[in-house]
Amino acid sequence: MHELSICQGLLRQVEKVAAENNAKTVELIRLRVGALSGVEPPLLERAFEIARAGTLAAEAELEIEEGPVVVKCQECGASSAVPVNNLVCQYCGEWRVNVTEGEELLLLSLEIET
């Protein structure tokens, strides 16, 4: 469900940026969605098809870049790619780590027709 609210927020941002750049239509929207962002790309894509109707992005394509989860160990300093529910260092097993990738929920760029 919350993918729809996120999509509506996204489209308001897209329309604002499009208007600032005198766009007639938005052709492509690029996002980056990390695995720990709490957002499921397939659900976001389906919500987008509904939410885009009647906006400048009504015909736009949605391109979602999905990112891995990467943690950096506070003990041994190593970086490792990890599953979303096991954020421990893959080298030394330490759980005191910082998540350096995987929480992104970003609007990267737009392609517009002017």
Place this chain on the structure above:
Amino acid sequence: MCETCGCTITPGNAHLVKADGKLEHTSDGTASIEVLSSLLHENDHQAAHNREHFSRHGVLAVNLMSSPGSGKTALLEATIEALGSEFSIAVVEGDLETENDAERIRAHGVPAVQITTGQACHLDAHMVHDALHEMDLDGVDLLFIENVGNLVCPASFDLGHHANVTLLSVTEGDDKPSKYPVMFRAADLMLLTKSDLLDVLDDFDTAKAERHLRELANPAEVFTLSARRPESLEGWLGWLREAVAAQRAGRELNPSIQPDGAALHSHG
């Protein structure tokens, strides 16, 4: 507030999203615009506004999240009974329908505003902002926001609160943090509730629940308690007293959701 940095860019992933912010025209007449902002930008902006509002009034705002039925409202009732003479408390209740929970809270002499979300599965910063218009925060020390019972969506929305408290009742299974990592990763405190039932449940191991929380790289404290056993609440009440004291002393707490993004924000 930051309009373009994107609150979730960390030193670790910044290289993935480097942009020069320029408008680049391609040969076929389309233009490419680098935007680079958080998809939750609108919500985050409102949340920051809410947080400033709370802090200006000296209010500590605590967001309670859990599955439906894990005992959020019962915990609030017991907390009001225990701390009602010490602090001035107010509550914002979130549910899809009914005024039931707000009525339960008001019966304890504490002001409560009910947000009914209709079909929405979470509270967002705008809903909380609207609820604040119905609430006088002057003199309030502690505001609880009881989120919609849901272990998925509420974790993604900053409400402007200072701390996330995630409840896990012992009837639910000790592997919930592994099943719902985004929610439990966001917890600044985890409460294992309904502990009075532990005697009759042989399949909930509190140490395992804590281990699953650590596997999410979360250092949050864990307390095991029952709203029906006032003596079991001491750890939780102590945590609240410390948090209120920190807020009064101007050491403002921030929720652990996207801490790197928040850090980047404050220095950006």
